Amino acid sequence: MPDAGGPPPSPTTDREKPRWLSPLLRRILLLNALPPALLAAALLYLDQYQNGLLAAEVEALRTQARIYAAAIGEAATRPRxxxxxxxxxxxxxxxxxxxxxxxNTQARLFDNTGLMVADSRVREGPGGAIVTEPLPPPQPPGVFAGTVAGLYDRLLTLLPRQVRTEVVVDVNPDAPSFDWQPEFGADRREELRLALEGGVRPYIRRTNDGRLLVSVAEPARRGAASVGIVLLTREAREVDARLLDIRVSVLALFSTALVLTVLLSxxxxxxxxxxxxxxxxxAAAMREGEGRGGSVPKPLLDRPDEIGVLARDLQxxxxxxxxxxxxNERFAADVAHELRNPLTSVRSAIETLxxxxxxxxxxRLxxxxxxxxxxxxRLINDIADSSRVDAELSRTIAQPVDxxxxxxxLGELHAATRDDEDPVVEIEAPxxxxxxxxxxxxIVQVFRNLxxxxxxxxxxxGHVTVRARPTGQMVEFVVEDEGPGIPDAKLESIFDRFYSERPSGERFGQHSGxxxxxxxxxxxxxxxxxxxxNKRDANGTITGARFIVTLPAA
Structure with missing residues (x-):
């Protein structure tokens, strides 16, 4: 059984996983594909445009019905x-x-009692037989068009529909055909009365075989008298064709946008x-000790964007x-070395004693x-102080210090405690x-040390001079003495831990370095x-040492 408290798997194991559908890619795809998808859905939801086409179709059919009704009223009537x-x-x-x-149009004529008198699709055949001519069969859509239409119809079932009040729309393919037979009862008689007065609304329906039929009724008049009703029915193929063209165009644009979105994402x-x-x-390689100088790939370090900034900061x-x-390793080694000398001396003195x-x-021993x-x-105290400096500075907020x-x-303290032959400390500062x-x-500790x-x-x-002056964004402090100076090769080494080069005559062990x-x-x-x-005179002779400290101004 694996140990539940074991270390987590290394991030390096993730390099074997496929990255095509990484979580970041899925989020980018979702965010980038959602706007064009919503736009495509909004454009495919064409009820308003469809109603406009149907209204134009109805108006054209109504004008045609009025022409037919006027022609019948003039040419197919007689006074009695x-x-x-x-x-x-x-x-x-x-x-x-x-x-x-x-x-694509069928016209039927009804008299004032609702009895059908004529039908443009019914004619007398040979031998007096009655022949009914059906409307031309609907053109079957292509595979792509049929798929688009099917998907669109399914989509519309999920969306709210908006129906124009001046147009009756019946999309139920099982709806009964529009008829004017008086035996249908009181409701049909009311419709007959409205039709004779020109008040029946247009009727639009979808049949079982997918036809979109538009029907209008107009009274045929001779003078002011109504002689019948012209019922005109036409298949609105242009409406479906225009809607299909728009949907195909929208889907084509959406498909193109989707492909580009996927590629760009x-x-x-x-x-x-x-x-x-x-x-x-x-980072995992660095944690495992690979590449002490940093193992960030160079192409990432050369990038000018935020990834490059992150890579350089990580490096x-x-x-x-x-x-x-x-x-820290050098410090530990130096501490062990510095403590070994006095411990060896103590052990030798005890054995001799x-x-x-x-x-x-x-x-004497x-x-x-x-x-x-x-x-x-003294050494242990200085070591402890040195180890606390970084931690203290990292958790302490810098404040303005005068x-x-x-x-x-510090100058007054030295003057109060100096002996007669001790050097004089002079402060030259604003x-x-x-x-x-x-x-x-x-800061006090730094200047006390210097x-x-x-x-x-x-x-x-002798004289020790302390000078200070602001220099733009920094403040410069200089501490000078009149001692023997510092060997040129040791100007940097004097800042190393445990480095000690003391003046002659000073007792050994008075300083930890x-x-x-x-x-x-x-x-x-x-x-x-x-x-x-080092300070030098005009002849280049060393006349003392100089320490320069610059700190950021508040």
């Missing part, structure tokens, strides 16, 4: 007594002649997801982390043990304009810089 009657024998051929130019995913995965693999962070690890009985030599103990105590009173206080961003306690170091190297009754190293830690942790150089 005090009224005008319809003549079926004259109306039938006239109606067929009128409909001949419109093969894939490209966008590869420019985002693939580099991020490469960065994840680089910089990795190098800084390895530098910190190396520094056990073998001698001379009180004078015993006191005890003094050596005491000095070494003090030296180890350095002028700090320098003045009383304002020396405000920097930092941590006050650590002034103390300068005093220890200066000759008796961490003062300047801690000062550099503090200054660089405050985004500043510290350096050392």
């Amino acid at each position: 007594d005090d009224r005008t009657i319809l003549v079926p024998e004259a109306a039938r051929p006239l109606l067929r002649r009128l409909v001949e130019p419109s093969p 894939t490209y966008l995913s590869r420019t985002l997801a693939t580099p991020i995965l490469q960065l994840a693999r680089a 910089t962070a990795a190098r800084a982390l390895w530098a910190r690890i190396d520094a 056990r073998r001698i009985e001379d009180p004078v030599k015993q006191r 005890l003094a050596i043990i005491s000095d070494d103990a003090v030296r180890m105590d 350095v002028a009173p700090i320098l003045s206080a 009383q304002e304009g020396l405000i920097v961003r930092g941590v006050e306690g650590r 002034i103390g170091n300068a005093v220890s190297f200066s000759p008796a009754n 961490l003062g300047l190293s801690i000062s550099r830690q503090i200054v660089e942790g405050l985004r500043g810089r510290i350096s050392a150089e």
Whole structure:
């Protein structure tokens, strides 16, 4: 059974997984494809456009019905007594002649009682037989058009429909045909009355075989008297054809947009997801110890966009982390070396103390043990302080610090505690304009170290000068002494941990060699810089050492 508390799988195992449908690509595809899909759905939802086409079809058919009704009213009627009657024998051929130019149209004529008098699709055949001519069969749509129409019809079942009040639309293929037979009852008689008055609304229906039929009824009049009703029915093939053309065009545009969206989304995913995965693999390789200098691929480092910024920051962070690890390893080795010397001295003194009985030599050995103990105590304190500097600076928020009173206080403190032959500390700094961003306690520690170091190297009754001045965005501090200076080859080494080159005559073990190293830690942790150089006279002779500190102004 696997251990539930084991380490998580390494990100490097993800490189075997397919990336075609990565989560990022799915999100990009969804976001990019949704707008054109909604637009296509909105364009395919063509009820308003369809109603406009149907209204135009109805208006054209109504105009045609009025022409037919007027022609029948003039040519197929005759007066009888005090009224005008319809003549079926004259109306039938006239109606067929009128409909001949419109093969998709069927015209029927009803008298005032609702009885059908003539039908343009019914004629007398050979031998007096009655022949009914059906409407031309509907043209079957192509495979693509039929698929589009089927999908569209299914889509419309899910959407709300908007029906025009002036047009009756019946999309039920099982609806009964429009008829004018009086035996249908009171409802049909009311429709007959409305038709004679010209008040029946147009009727649109879809048949079982997919035909879209439009029917209008117009009264045939002779003068002011109604002699019958002309019912005109036509197949609105142009409406379906135009709607299908628009839907096919919309779907073609949507398909093109979808293909482009997929290609662009894939490209966008590869420019985002693939580099991020490469960065994840680089981070995993760094964690496993591969590539101490950073294993981020060079193409990512050369990118000018945000991915390049992230790659460069990751590379910089990795190098800084390895530098910190190396520094800690060196520090541990240096600490072990520095502690070994006094411990060896103490152990040798103790072993010698056990073998001698001379009180004078015993006191001398005890003094050596005491000095070494003090030296180890000082060394351990400085080591602890050095190890705390980075952690303290990383969690402490830098605040504006006025350095002028700090320098003045250090100068007064030295003047109050100096002996007669000790060097004099002179402060040459303005009383304002020396405000920097930092941590006050650590800034005090830096200047105490530098002034103390300068005093220890200066000759008796010498001078230590501290100067300060603002320089744009930084504030510069200079500490000068009149000592022997620093060897040119050691100008950088003096900031190393445990480096110690003390003036002649000073007792051994009075300093740990961490003062300047801690000062550099503090200054660089405050985004500043510290350096050392030698003072020289006109002849190029070294006249002392100079330490320069620059800190960011607040």
